[in-house]
Amino acid sequence: MSTLWFILIAFMLTMYVLLDGFDLGAGVIHLFAAKNNVERRMILQAIGPVWDGNEVWLIAAGGTLFFTFPVLYASSFSGFYLSLFIVLWLLVLRGIAIELRSHVSEPVWISFWDGVFFIGSALLAIFYGVAMANVLRGVPLDKSHYFFEPLWTDFNPYSSNPGILDWYTILVGLLAFTTLTAHGANYIAVKTEGIVNERSRRIARLSWLATIVLAVLVTIATFSVQPLISMSFFSRPWGFIFPLIALVGLIGMGYFNIRQRDSAAFFSSGAFIIGMLASAAFGLYPDVLPAVNPAYSLTIKNASASLYAQTVGLVWWSIGIVLAIIYFIITYRLFWGKVRPTEVEGY
Amino acid sequence: MDASTILSRVQFAFTVSYHYLFPQLTMGLALLILILKTMYLLRKDERYNVGARFWAIIFAIAFVMGVVSGIPMEFQFGTNWARFSVFSGDIIAQTLAMEGAFAFFLESAFLGIFLFGENVFGQKIHWFSAFMVWLGTWASGAFITASNAWMQHPVGYTIAADGRLHLSNYWAVLFNPWILPQYVHIMSGAVITGSFAMAGLGAYYLLANRHTDYARLFVTLGVIAGLIASIIQLYPSGDAEGQQVTNYQPVKLAAMEGLFHTEKGAGIIIIGQPDTTHQRLDNPIIVPGVLSFLTYRRWSAEVKGLDAFPANQRPDTIELLYYSYHIMVGLGTFFIVIMGLAFLLWLWGRRLFLSRWMLWILMLATPFPFIANTAGWFTTELGRQPWIAYGLLATVQGTSPTLSSGNILFTLIGFVGLYMLLGLLYVVLVVFQAQRGPVVEEKTPQKVEEFAD
Numbered sequence: 001m002s003t004l005w006f007i008l009i010a011f012m013l014t015m016y017v018l019l020d021g022f023d024l025g026a027g028v029i030h031l032f033a034a035k036n037n038v039e040r041r042m043i044l045q046a047i048g049p050v051w052d053g054n055e056v057w058l059i060a061a062g063g064t065l066f067f068t069f070p071v072l073y074a075s076s077f078s079g080f081y082l083s084l085f086i087v088l089w090l091l092v093l094r095g096i097a098i099e100l101r102s103h104v105s106e107p108v109w110i111s112f113w114d115g116v117f118f119i120g121s122a123l124l125a126i127f128y129g130v131a132m133a134n135v136l137r138g139v140p141l142d143k144s145h146y147f148f149e150p151l152w153t154d155f156n157p158y159s160s161n162p163g164i165l166d167w168y169t170i171l172v173g174l175l176a177f178t179t180l181t182a183h184g185a186n187y188i189a190v191k192t193e194g195i196v197n198e199r200s201r202r203i204a205r206l207s208w209l210a211t212i213v214l215a216v217l218v219t220i221a222t223f224s225v226q227p228l229i230s231m232s233f234f235s236r237p238w239g240f241i242f243p244l245i246a247l248v249g250l251i252g253m254g255y256f257n258i259r260q261r262d263s264a265a266f267f268s269s270g271a272f273i274i275g276m277l278a279s280a281a282f283g284l285y286p287d288v289l290p291a292v293n294p295a296y297s298l299t300i301k302n303a304s305a306s307l308y309a310q311t312v313g314l315v316w317w318s319i320g321i322v323l324a325i326i327y328f329i330i331t332y333r334l335f336w337g338k339v340r341p342t343e344v345e346g347y
Numbered sequence: 348m349d350a351s352t353i354l355s356r357v358q359f360a361f362t363v364s365y366h367y368l369f370p371q372l373t374m375g376l377a378l379l380i381l382i383l384k385t386m387y388l389l390r391k392d393e394r395y396n397v398g399a400r401f402w403a404i405i406f407a408i409a410f411v412m413g414v415v416s417g418i419p420m421e422f423q424f425g426t427n428w429a430r431f432s433v434f435s436g437d438i439i440a441q442t443l444a445m446e447g448a449f450a451f452f453l454e455s456a457f458l459g460i461f462l463f464g465e466n467v468f469g470q471k472i473h474w475f476s477a478f479m480v481w482l483g484t485w486a487s488g489a490f491i492t493a494s495n496a497w498m499q500h501p502v503g504y505t506i507a508a509d510g511r512l513h514l515s516n517y518w519a520v521l522f523n524p525w526i527l528p529q530y531v532h533i534m535s536g537a538v539i540t541g542s543f544a545m546a547g548l549g550a551y552y553l554l555a556n557r558h559t560d561y562a563r564l565f566v567t568l569g570v571i572a573g574l575i576a577s578i579i580q581l582y583p584s585g586d587a588e589g590q591q592v593t594n595y596q597p598v599k600l601a602a603m604e605g606l607f608h609t610e611k612g613a614g615i616i617i618i619g620q621p622d623t624t625h626q627r628l629d630n631p632i633i634v635p636g637v638l639s640f641l642t643y644r645r646w647s648a649e650v651k652g653l654d655a656f657p658a659n660q661r662p663d664t665i666e667l668l669y670y671s672y673h674i675m676v677g678l679g680t681f682f683i684v685i686m687g688l689a690f691l692l693w694l695w696g697r698r699l700f701l702s703r704w705m706l707w708i709l710m711l712a713t714p715f716p717f718i719a720n721t722a723g724w725f726t727t728e729l730g731r732q733p734w735i736a737y738g739l740l741a742t743v744q745g746t747s748p749t750l751s752s753g754n755i756l757f758t759l760i761g762f763v764g765l766y767m768l769l770g771l772l773y774v775v776l777v778v779f780q781a782q783r784g785p786v787v788e789e790k791t792p793q794k795v796e797e798f799a800d
Contacts, residue, residue, distance in 0.1 A: 052458070060448055067437070070432055071433050073424075074425050074432035081426050081750060082757070092415040092418065095418075096415055099411040100411070103779070305436060305437045306513040312514065321448065324452035327457075330456065334467075
C-alpha cells in the first residue's frame with residue numbers, strides 16, 4: 001500500500017510539474033516572446049483559465065503527502081522551512097501578478113506586474129529543481145527523523161552539513177529552469193500564431209540546447225552525489241525505461257522544433273519531464289528522503305500512515321482524482337485552440 | 348511557553364485570520380450571486396444579470412486573494428507544527444486533503460467558465476458554473492470545519508504503540524457531532540459578511556444617487572439574506588455551539604464568559620474588564636441568572652468557573668479570549684437589530700430606500716461582520732488552548748523541534764510585509780470596481796480590457 005502511494009504521489013507531483021511547468025515557462029518567456037501589451041496578453045490568455053487549476057495539483061499533492069506519509073510531510077516541511085516559505089511567497093506574488101495585471105490599464109502598473117510575473121516564474125522554476133536535488137542528494141536527518149537545512153553552508157553536496165543551495169542543487173535548478181522554459185515556450189508556440197509563435201520557437205530551441213548540456217552534467221553529478229541511484233537501477237534494470245523516455249523526449253524536443261511541429265515538441269518536452277521525474281523517483285525508492293547518515297533515512301515504511309488511513313484514503317482519493325481529471329478535460333477542451341489578439345478578453 | 352512556540356502561534360494566527368477575511372466574503376457572495384443568477388433566469392430581468400456580473404468581479408478579486416493567502420496554510424502544519432502533524436496526520440490530513448481533491452479542483456475549473464464563459468457557452472451553462480462555484484466554496488468550508496472540529500473534539504482514533512494516533516473510524520471523523528453546529532455557524536457568518544457588503548454598497552449608491560436601480564436590488568437582497576443569516580447565527584447555530592462548549596469544554600466557557608468563580612444562578616456579563624491577577628471582573632454590568640439558563644436551561648443551575656480547573660488546564664490568554672467572545676456576541680446582536688430594522692422599513696412601503704439615516708447605518712456596518720467572524724475564530728481557537736488536539740496533545744508539544752525562533756520571526760515579518768501589500772492592492776481594486784459600479788458592458792475588444800478578470 002505504501003508503495004502504491006509512493007507511485008501515486010510521484011504521479012501527482014509529475015502532473016503538477018507538467019501542467020504548472022508550462023505556465024511557469026510561459027512566465028519566463030513572457031518578457032522576451034511578447035514585446036507589447038497585445039502580445040503579452042495573448043500569453044496570459046493562453047494560461048489564464050488554467051494556471052490556477054494547474055497549481056491545485058501542488059496543493060492536492062501536499063495534502064495527499066500529509067495523510068499518506070505524515071512523518072515525511074512533517075520532517076521535510078520543517079527541515080526545508082526557509083526555502084519552502086520563499087516558494088510560497090513567490091507563488092503568492094506570481095498568482096496576483098497574473099490576476100491583477102490587466103485590472104488597471106496603466107502602463108507602469110502593467111510593467112510592474114509583468115516584471116513580478118517573470119521573476120516569480122523564473123525563481124520558482126529554479127527552486128523546484130533545487131528542491132528535487134535536495135531530496136536526491138539527501139539531508140542531515142537525525143535519529144528522531146528531523147533536520148533543519150539553512151539556505152547555504154559550504155556549497156558542497158558531499159558535506160556532512162549540507163545547505164539548500166550547493167553547486168549540485170544549483171546545477172539541477174538550472175536544468176529545471178531551462179527544461180520548463182522550453183516546455184513553456186513549446187506550449188505558447190502551440191497556442192499562438194505569428195510573431196509570438198516564431199519567438200517562442202526560437203526560445204524553445206535555445207533552451208533545448210542548454211537543457212542537453214545541463215542534463216548530461218546533472219546525470220553524471222547525480223550518480224556521484226547519491227550512490228543509491230545507481231544501486232536502484234542496476235538491481236532493477238527494467239527501470240532504465242524511465243531515462244529512456246527522457247532521452248526520447250529530449251531528442252523529440254529538438255527534432256519537432258526544427259520541423260515546426262509545435263504540439264509534438266510540447267509532448268516531447270512533457271515526455272522529458274516525465275522521464276526525468278520518474279527516473280528520480282525510481283532511483284530513490286524505497287527511500288522517500290535519504291539521510292546523510294543512511295541509517296536515519298526516511299523510507300516508505302517508517303514515514304507512512306497507518307494501513308487503514310492509507311486504504312480509506314485510496315477510496316475517496318480515486319473518486320476525487322477521476323473527477324479532477326474530468327474537470328481538466330472539460331476546461332482544456334473549452335479553451336482549446338489558438339489565442340488571437342482580437343479575442344483577448346479578461347487577462 | 349518558549350519563543351518558538353509563541354512565534355509559531357502568532358504566525359499561524361496571523362496568516363489564517365488574514366486569509367479568512369477573503370473566504371468569508373467569497374462564500375457569502377457565492378450564494379448571493381447564485382441567487383441573482385437564478386432570479387435572472389426566472390424573471391428574465393436584465394438587472395439581475397448585470398448585478399450578478401458586477402458582484403462576480405468583486406468576487407473574483409477576493410477569490411484570488413483567498414487562493415494565494417490560502418496556499419501557505421496547508422503547508423504550515425508541516426513547517427511549524429511538525430510534531431502535531433506526525434501525531435495526528437493519520438486523521439486530520441484526511442479532511443485537509445479531501446478539500447484539495449473535492450473542492451479546489453472543482454472551484455478552479457468552474458470559476459474560469461463562470462468568469463469568462465457567459466457569452467461563449469450561454470445562460471444555462473453559466474448558471475451551472477455559478478452553482479458549481481457556490482458548491483465548491485461551501486464544500487471547502489465543510490472540509491476545513493471538519494478538520495478544525497477534530498482538533499476541538501477528537502474522535503475516531505486509537506493511540507498506537509509509538510504514541511501516534513491512528514485513524515480507526517473514518518465515518519466518525521467525517522460525521523463528528525462537533526461539525527454540524529460549527530459549520531452552520533461559520534457559513535451563516537459568511538452569508539452575513541456577503542450580505543452586509545452587498546447591502547452596504549447598495550446603500551452607498553443610494554446615498555450618492557448613483558446606479559439607483561441596482562442599488563435597490565442590492566439593498567433588498569442584502570437585507571433579506573442578512574436578516575435570515577443573522578438570526579440563524581444566534582439560533583439555532585450559536586445556541587447549539589454554546590451547548591457543545593458547555594458539555595465538552597467547560598473551561599473554555601468559563602474563560603470566554605469571564606466567570607472566575609463557580610456560581611449558582613450565574614449571570615451573563617454584558618460589559619466588564621477581566622483582571623486575571625485578582626481573579627475578578629472590573630466595572631461589570633451583569634444580567635443575573637441568564638448564563639445558567641442559556642447553558643443548562645435552568646435559572647439557578649451551577650456553572651463552573653475558572654477556579655474549578657487546575658491552572659495548567661486553562662486557556663493561556665483569558666483576556667483576549669474574553670474580549671473576542673464579547674465582541675462577537677455584541678456585534679451579532681447589533682446585526683440582528685440593524686437588519687431587522689432595515690427589513691421593517693423595507694416592508695413598510697419600501698421606505699428603506701428613502702431613509703437616509705438607515706442607509707448610512709447599512710453602509711457603515713459593512714466592515715463589522717469581518718470583525719465579528721474573526722473574533723469568533725479567536726474565541727474558539729484561544730479557548731482550545733492549551734491543547735492543539737483537545738485533551739490529547741498540548742500545543743507546546745506540537746511544534747517543529749528543529750526550528751529556531753529567529754527563522755520563525757523571519758517568515759512572520761515576511762508575511763506581515765507581503766500581506767500588507769496584498770491588502771493595499773485589494774482595497775485599491777475593490778474601490779476602483781465599486782466606483783465603476785454595475786454597468787452594461789459594450790463588448791468591443793478595446794473596452795473589455797477594462798473589466799478584466
